Amino acid sequence: MGREEDRTTVGVVGCGYWGPNHIRNMLSLEASGTVHMKAAVDPDPARRLRIRDLYPQIEVSDGVAAVFSDPDVDAVVLSTPTGTHFRLAGEALRAGKHVLVEKPLATSIAHCEELIRLAAEHELVLMVGHTFEYTAAVNTIQGLVAEGALGEVLYVRSLRVNLGLHRRDVNVLWDLAPHDISIIRFVLDAEPTHVTASGNANVTAGIEDIVSLNLHFGEKAMANVIVSWLDPRKVREMTFVGTRKMLVYDDVAAAEKIRIFDKGVDRPSEYDSFGEFPFAYRYGDILSPKLDDYEPLREQSSHFIDCIRLGKRPRSDGESGLAVVRALAAAQISLRNDGRKVALADPAVLDVEGSGAPPFAD
Amino acid sequence: MGREEDRTTVGVVGCGYWGPNHIRNMLSLEASGTVHMKAAVDPDPARRLRIRDLYPQIEVSDGVAAVFSDPDVDAVVLSTPTGTHFRLAGEALRAGKHVLVEKPLATSIAHCEELIRLAAEHELVLMVGHTFEYTAAVNTIQGLVAEGALGEVLYVRSLRVNLGLHRRDVNVLWDLAPHDISIIRFVLDAEPTHVTASGNANVTAGIEDIVSLNLHFGEKAMANVIVSWLDPRKVREMTFVGTRKMLVYDDVAAAEKIRIFDKGVDRPSEYDSFGEFPFAYRYGDILSPKLDDYEPLREQSSHFIDCIRLGKRPRSDGESGLAVVRALAAAQISLRNDGRKVALADPAVLDVEGSGAPPFAD
Amino acid sequence: MGREEDRTTVGVVGCGYWGPNHIRNMLSLEASGTVHMKAAVDPDPARRLRIRDLYPQIEVSDGVAAVFSDPDVDAVVLSTPTGTHFRLAGEALRAGKHVLVEKPLATSIAHCEELIRLAAEHELVLMVGHTFEYTAAVNTIQGLVAEGALGEVLYVRSLRVNLGLHRRDVNVLWDLAPHDISIIRFVLDAEPTHVTASGNANVTAGIEDIVSLNLHFGEKAMANVIVSWLDPRKVREMTFVGTRKMLVYDDVAAAEKIRIFDKGVDRPSEYDSFGEFPFAYRYGDILSPKLDDYEPLREQSSHFIDCIRLGKRPRSDGESGLAVVRALAAAQISLRNDGRKVALADPAVLDVEGSGAPPFAD
Amino acid sequence: MGREEDRTTVGVVGCGYWGPNHIRNMLSLEASGTVHMKAAVDPDPARRLRIRDLYPQIEVSDGVAAVFSDPDVDAVVLSTPTGTHFRLAGEALRAGKHVLVEKPLATSIAHCEELIRLAAEHELVLMVGHTFEYTAAVNTIQGLVAEGALGEVLYVRSLRVNLGLHRRDVNVLWDLAPHDISIIRFVLDAEPTHVTASGNANVTAGIEDIVSLNLHFGEKAMANVIVSWLDPRKVREMTFVGTRKMLVYDDVAAAEKIRIFDKGVDRPSEYDSFGEFPFAYRYGDILSPKLDDYEPLREQSSHFIDCIRLGKRPRSDGESGLAVVRALAAAQISLRNDGRKVALADPAVLDVEGSGAPPFAD
DSSP states (O other): OOOGGGSEEEEEEOOSSSHHHHHHHHHHHHTTTSEEEEEEEOSOHHHHHHHHHHOTTSEEESSTHHHHTOTTOOEEEEOSOGGGHHHHHHHHHHTTOEEEEESSSOSSHHHHHHHHHHHHHHTOOEEEEOGGGGSHHHHHHHHHHHTTTTOSEEEEEEEEEOSOOOOSSSOHHHHHHHHHHHHHHHHHTOOOOEEEEEEEOOSBTTBOSEEEEEEEETTTEEEEEEEESOOSSOEEEEEEEESSOEEEEETTOSSOOEEEEEEEEEOOSSOOSSSSOOOEEEEEEEEEOOOOOOOHHHHHHHHHHHHHHHTOOOTTBHHHHHHHHHHHHHHHHHHTTTTOOEETTOGGGGGOOSSSSOGGGO | OOOGGGSEEEEEEOOSSSHHHHHHHHHHHHTTTSEEEEEEEOSOHHHHHHHHHHOTTSEEESSTHHHHTOTTOOEEEEOSOGGGHHHHHHHHHHTTOEEEEESSSOSSHHHHHHHHHHHHHHTOOEEEEOGGGGSHHHHHHHHHHHTTTTOSEEEEEEEEEOSOOOOSSSOHHHHHHHHHHHHHHHHHTOOOOEEEEEEEOOSBTTBOSEEEEEEEETTTEEEEEEEESOOSSOEEEEEEEESSOEEEEETTOSSOOEEEEEEEEEOOSSOOSSSSOOOEEEEEEEEEOOOOOOOHHHHHHHHHHHHHHHTOOOTTBHHHHHHHHHHHHHHHHHHTTTTOOEETTOGGGGGOOSSSSOGGGO | OOOGGGSEEEEEEOOSSSHHHHHHHHHHHHTTTSEEEEEEEOSOHHHHHHHHHHOTTSEEESSTHHHHTOTTOOEEEEOSOGGGHHHHHHHHHHTTOEEEEESSSOSSHHHHHHHHHHHHHHTOOEEEEOGGGGSHHHHHHHHHHHTTTTOSEEEEEEEEEOSOOOOSSSOHHHHHHHHHHHHHHHHHTOOOOEEEEEEEOOSBTTBOSEEEEEEEETTTEEEEEEEESOOSSOEEEEEEEESSOEEEEETTOSSOOEEEEEEEEEOOSSOOSSSSOOOEEEEEEEEEOOOOOOOHHHHHHHHHHHHHHHTOOOTTBHHHHHHHHHHHHHHHHHHTTTTOOEETTOGGGGGOOSSSSOGGGO | OOOGGGSEEEEEEOOSSSHHHHHHHHHHHHTTTSEEEEEEEOSOHHHHHHHHHHOTTSEEESSTHHHHTOTTOOEEEEOSOGGGHHHHHHHHHHTTOEEEEESSSOSSHHHHHHHHHHHHHTTOOEEEEOGGGGSHHHHHHHHHHHTTTTOSEEEEEEEEEOSOOOOSSSOHHHHHHHHHHHHHHHHHTOOOOEEEEEEEOOSBTTBOSEEEEEEEETTTEEEEEEEESOOSSOEEEEEEEESSOEEEEETTOSSOOEEEEEEEEEOOSSOOSSSSOOOEEEEEEEEEOOOOOOOHHHHHHHHHHHHHHHTOOOTTBHHHHHHHHHHHHHHHHHHTTTTOOEETTOGGGGGOOSSSSOGGGO
């Protein structure tokens, strides 16, 4: 183990659903001598009691001041409601703390840009919890696409649905689609240029619980993403259609999360208007590659600590968080305008503020 | 068995993929004494030879004239390319034959209306091969919705994808979505009011092979339909989300094609802005009802013959075929206009002609 | 097409469940000019009528005499109840006809040997309908094992269960296990040396409807086979555990019928009583090879005709049929003797007569 | 919360695979004020360090003396190798501690009886960790069978296989089959009368890694259990065939762990030798009941504490542990004697000592 002064001291803000997982993973990093999981914050007494029972060694408080003003604390993890990200991350950065914040980074482009600016000014790490970018499955897919194993990716289809918590502070687009957008950007290594989105608010007026989102990547590729809180089964399934191979990624499968289909259609080299169906179909083997078995949140926590200690830029940095918010903001405009196609470069995207929820629900 | 003059004499036009199935089913109805499967037509010699080998008792010819001018023939089944439906169905009706035509009925609203008019004028049965309306699964779902077992249906999600034949005469919207539209209309007993559609033409320029279609039923319900010829797996899956229960219909499952989930979210009776999540979630049993086991095409053939013999209106009549084409035409406009929302009542829908394929592909 | 005198003329005896499939496949071979599907026999008038309706070109009669005494008929397919195999195959061979008989070949070793002797004496083909030996899946597995891709096969597990027809003439061992025994012999290229069998007769007294059968291949390998007519689901699943790889074959899967797991345990080269767990586990990729898509019964029919025309010995010849019956007879002894281990070389096996059904059920 | 003196103080012996789960569950019971999770024991320094890191509040020692002689400790949980159960449980009971011991209770009938005697003599709770008896799934099945919903259970089939740890101290029968035997006894509320078992030792000489076990319940019912450490997939599947309904329990399914099939065969009331197949098959709906969602080990821990505090007899008491060991001992004789049928009442069963492993592997 390293000396105490060598360790990165961490505070976790928000002990609801994800917070305790952050604490547990940071604690498991203590064994390597690089981390000291010191403090946790939550306004809710029951949650604080639960943390104390489980981990009596951690300092628990009811407000962020105790952590943000503690000179021992080097870094904070924010797992708080979306609407608080901008304010809390800003305070933490201004207090000189490295910040890992849950997705989405903030609820407007301007807020994202301000956080990026603050991190740069104070020379601090700003990282967004795009957790799927730290899974073995998504990294395997990204590697396959990068090395051309699928050929050119023409189409991505994603289904992320379940009977879910109907939130008041964000709609299902802002709640679930950040995962899809961050995965697709990471795998394709490309930015969407246009989006269309349609949806319905079935349970709470004004808050969509079902959204169908199309991401267009210029003329190159298209992705369809369906997110829903109103579905009988939990489905987390993405299909990547390439010119050479196709891939299905089923995140809820216990085994064979990824299957690569040696299937495809070979386009004729030149268009032959006389011949019929001059395509060669390929139906080949199916390969399910072995994936490393680790907890993605631990990989993400470890990456955050590495970036702090080695002065590296995180894979899911502020710019990445901004790109996801830009796509969400454009989709939000489409969603509220009959599904019309919205360019991410459209100036109206800059004006989107909020996260799909009506103001009174803040 | 009935006397010969009591039987409905049938000719099948088009012996490609579906034609032989129509012939086989009509032959199996001969045993009941109601049908005489007399003649088959195909311009392709190899197909004619195949029919002759299998069924030497059937008269096989290379053109429709032999059948349309045969006074013995009471009814024809048209399983020919989409672009020929209007012309051939029109000729058959004018020749006094009852007509069962494969979906879609025609490629424009005007053509559909003309066929409906002709059938009425000649007092003949005009039926469209919306085969899924004759499956045990879809009829079970329709019954459950009609009796209110699912409550109000809020949302339908359909996935109809596989690595498919890339056609030159229709795009994937006109090829596959007629099934989804006819099923959803039949189950919801409602007409879509607006549609949006996005897609990509990956293999053949100008012919979309992937389309995401949204059907809006006023403020009441929404359906998302994804059709694709470019997918590694064959998926035929529909999810119906109701206020009381949810239902998943997997048409490629060997068993348990339908599962009814006693799951849902109970909306609060009045909006309570103070309480958080005043919803009651229900997670209950899952029931997979036993379905009758029969071949849908045989049921459809039998219904066609019944309608002829009893003077009944078919379940999937000309009006039903027209309604499907109207939705396709509106979707086609949206598809070619950046996914903008198109009302089915929009006059521009009347001008759509073709089936998603560029003119030169006719 | 060949000249008429060049064709092999075929009669099918028994038009119940499998007979019509034999007829259909023989008819489809007519196109190649090698087969003439001439006659069918069944004592049941309804079945004869059904064949006449479907295939008016076939001569249909109510007794075997018409076919066995027809000098035009070169070969017969027997798809009749197990108890009739010996008598009918014997008559056909004595009448100079090549014989393809459904499994099992007969109900005693002596009967099998007599049929083999008759076929040799008359220089005729005697083939048993071990249909699975003609599937793409089983041939792929056999090829993988033969080339050593799985290493040494240590263990085979087979599950062949469903809610099935409770037969009166055979128990579930004689009804279903011939498939497993023929597949395992074919794949391992080895004969079982000993068997044990346990079972229960739940529905009909004296006729087991559930049997667990163990086949021992000397010290080399072991196979467990469970056959049942009393199971809620249809399962046809075999697992082959090799020293290098493992393979799962799911015959009811629509896709991915075979999956090869690069998983195993490497035994230490010498036994080390001090070290704990000196085994290296391998968890690797999973590969689902593409299988050719054809109807196994057509492949089997075609093989039968080829053997007749080219004077070849069938893959599933009389000796193969005898080997399966020998294993069944030994298992029958174990089943009726508290599951004790029975050697296939045990002289008592020669005395087994019948097929698991009490005499009065004949 | 209760006063300190009211709490049951617990020590956990063995911190390998299951030990930490026992500790975590006992800690979670502390919140109810009934438990004090005080001490943990393991001879391995790395395991002790891990416990200290996770739970600094727990006293950790390298031998049982510290716990067995601690007057504060009321109860111990033993999750140590099978071969140590008898000695450690005996010491603990003689030291006046209540004991929860992992399955199997011991390695001979005499040892089990001695532990039962000790517990009775000292008026202490002796409980065996038959964890599945505390799952929602098994309790649901037990309830359905008890109320007659399945009718008379004729047959049980269980498959418990995976690529597993090849143990040196027990064979796969003693490692995995205790689960099946305890579940089947619990669900059927009956004791097996006879067993047969066949198996193979593929990896380590003398230690079977694949076993097929048949349990006979008089003339009433039969169960087949297959356990294996040498299988490509993890399968935990049990099928219960009743006269009224059939049930499949898939423990590795994320959802729909239990499915009840309204399928069956109605036996004719009297035997009719003239009619053919006088059975009525039922193919009906399939129901997957909602199961409560809790951690079985927590339920088991809670039951142990309740029994101590309320002086109750545990569901899986010493007698239950003995019954499982009796079946294992009889199966061990069959396994080593060519699969011959062994009565549980056979005196030879009393002489079985060990757990399927050769003596040198102790």
